Amino acid sequence: MTPVSKPNYHSPIQASAESISAPLAQLLFASAEALAAVQAGRSLTQALGLVNLSLRSGVQALTYYAMRHWGLASALRDWAVKKPLENPITRELIALSLLLLDVSMQKNESAEPASPQSPYLDQAPLYGAHTLVDQSVQAARMVRGGQKPVGLEAQAKLVNAVLRRFQRERPQFLAAVKEDPLATYAFPLWWQQKLKKQYPAQYVEIMHASRLPPQLTLRVNRRRATQQEVVSAFIEKGYTAQAISEWAIMVQGGGAIERMPGYEQGWWSVQDLGAQFAAPQLKLKSGMRVLDACAAPGGKAAHILEIANVDLTAVDLSAARLERVQESLTRLGLDGDNVTILPANILKPDAWWNGVPFDAILADLPCSGSGVVKHHPDILWLRRQEDVANLAKQQRHMLDALWPLLKPSGHLLFVTCSIFTEEGERQIEQFLSRWPDAKRCDATGILLPQSPMGEGQPGHDGFYYALLERQA
Numbered sequence: 328m329t330p331v332s333k334p335n336y337h338s339p340i341q342a343s344a345e346s347i348s349a350p351l352a353q354l355l356f357a358s359a360e361a362l363a364a365v366q367a368g369r370s371l372t373q374a375l376g377l378v379n380l381s382l383r384s385g386v387q388a389l390t391y392y393a394m395r396h397w398g399l400a401s402a403l404r405d406w407a408v409k410k411p412l413e414n415p416i417t418r419e420l421i422a423l424s425l426l427l428l429d430v431s432m433q434k435n436e437s438a439e440p441a442s443p444q445s446p447y448l449d450q451a452p453l454y455g456a457h458t459l460v461d462q463s464v465q466a467a468r469m470v471r472g473g474q475k476p477v478g479l480e481a482q483a484k485l486v487n488a489v490l491r492r493f494q495r496e497r498p499q500f501l502a503a504v505k506e507d508p509l510a511t512y513a514f515p516l517w518w519q520q521k522l523k524k525q526y527p528a529q530y531v532e533i534m535h536a537s538r539l540p541p542q543l544t545l546r547v548n549r550r551r552a553t554q555q556e557v558v559s560a561f562i563e564k565g566y567t568a569q570a571i572s573e574w575a576i577m578v579q580g581g582g583a584i585e586r587m588p589g590y591e592q593g594w595w596s597v598q599d600l601g602a603q604f605a606a607p608q609l610k611l612k613s614g615m616r617v618l619d620a621c622a623a624p625g626g627k628a629a630h631i632l633e634i635a636n637v638d639l640t641a642v643d644l645s646a647a648r649l650e651r652v653q654e655s656l657t658r659l660g661l662d663g664d665n666v667t668i669l670p671a672n673i674l675k676p677d678a679w680w681n682g683v684p685f686d687a688i689l690a691d692l693p694c695s696g697s698g699v700v701k702h703h704p705d706i707l708w709l710r711r712q713e714d715v716a717n718l719a720k721q722q723r724h725m726l727d728a729l730w731p732l733l734k735p736s737g738h739l740l741f742v743t744c745s746i747f748t749e750e751g752e753r754q755i756e757q758f759l760s761r762w763p764d765a766k767r768c769d770a771t772g773i774l775l776p777q778s779p780m781g782e783g784q785p786g787h788d789g790f791y792y793a794l795l796e797r798q799a
């Protein structure tokens with residue numbers, strides 16, 4: 328096994344002023360820089376990886392919140408600043424600071440009217456308005472790498488002018504963006520239209536649920552601990568924890584995942600409740616040959632191995648991501664001789680398959696991620712409309728490549744973390760019309776993202792699940 332460094336997991340973001348203790352100007356600058364990187368096409372995870380460690384958790388809190396409300400932030404900025412801003416960091420700094428100033432004025436000064444982020448204020452980072460304006464102006468004077476760009480002072484003046492104007496004219500700003508659906512729902516317009524067409528009765532609730540931060544949900548490794556042992560270990564350390572399904576535990580209380588009780592011992596893994604629906608639907612029995620066709624980072628592969636003593640082949644195109652599979656199977660005590668981890672392309676089985684058919688295949692395929700906005704709000708601003716059709720086409724080719732690898736009477740579970748029908752129901756209808764030996768079995772189908780619903784209901788991401796049996 329190749330040694331790898333530990334993944335840098337953090338529990339879900341519940342930003343609060345207390346959690347953000349670094350100097351605010353530095354946090355704002357580093358956050359604006361990360362937001363500019365997302366606008367340039369980088370994922371927030373990648374952008375955060377470049378942030379100085381001392382600032383990272385504060386920047387993470389600010390940027391995750393900002394991405395969930397970026398429609399409002401950018402609409403306020405674009406209304407106030409009509410001419411194009413050349414410096415991308417100043418551009419995002421103004422949007423971020425306007426968003427935070429709107430929080431501050433609502434929370435500290437009970438300002439009227441409400442804004443589109445009003446229902447989410449209890450998750451919002453809170454600063455005093457005066458501090459925020461002052462520190463945003465300081466942030467506009469910061470530069471990376473030493474060389475001061477021309478016009479830096481002019482940018483600081485612009486930031487000062489826009490934020491002070493917002494303080495004076497907040498109602499006018501809000502009135503100007505009131506009819507803008509981007510500001511209201513913070514989903515790109517093409518995405519809103521698609522949801523409205525595909526889920527006319529639920530689309531507003533879907534967007535709302537997707538903008539609430541996730542609760543921390545764990546899956547217990549029943550080979551190492553019982554649910555009760557895990558719950559007790561958390562409670563003993565001062566967390567709130569409760570069992571919420573056969574495998575899942577919901578935990579409240581912050582801190583680094585690696586320092587939580589039972590992590591080192593492999594008692595549990597972090598996994599969204601919706602993702603925990605996958606492995607149990609595969610009808611696993613000991614001795615089966617199982618293929619996890621797109622295995623990395625390995626959450627569902629580990630669940631398969633926790634359920635039954637199967638022979639598992641875990642394939643993924645990315646050797647780097649497969650290192651995370653290996654690492655988590657080792658931590659969980661699941662990396663026996665029954666597991667083969669294989670960097671390979673599932674579109675080309677001739678290059679890696681030995682010709683012995685599988686009893687079960689998990690096809691958790693690459694997708695738009697439209698169901699997991701809760702955990703990855705940057706997806707909203709990274710994804711392009713044309714990506715959905717391209718990904719659906721890729722999924723079709725992958726399903727066609729995998730189907731002949733399945734034994735007669737075997738089962739293939741198709742999974743995407745998308746709620747777009749092109750990557751769900753429509754994909755499967757088309758598959759069934761191409762493959763007459765495929766029969767659809769009972770499965771979860773569409774699982775829409777859900778908000779936490781009080782005690783013992785952590786909410787979950789959105790997924791699509793279809794189970795197919797190969798007819799003899």
Ligand SMILES: C[S@@+](CC[C@H](N)C(=O)[O-])C[C@H]1O[C@@H](n2cnc3c(N)ncnc32)[C@H](O)[C@@H]1O
Nearest residue numbers: 621622623624625626627643644645672673691
């Ligand atoms: C949705 S993720 C899988 C998540 C994983 N099942 C889990 O539960 O942790 C999709 C994976 O497909 C992999 N992938 C993309 N194209 C592939 C290909 N042609 N062959 C094999 N794996 C591929 C990606 O590297 C990515 O890790």
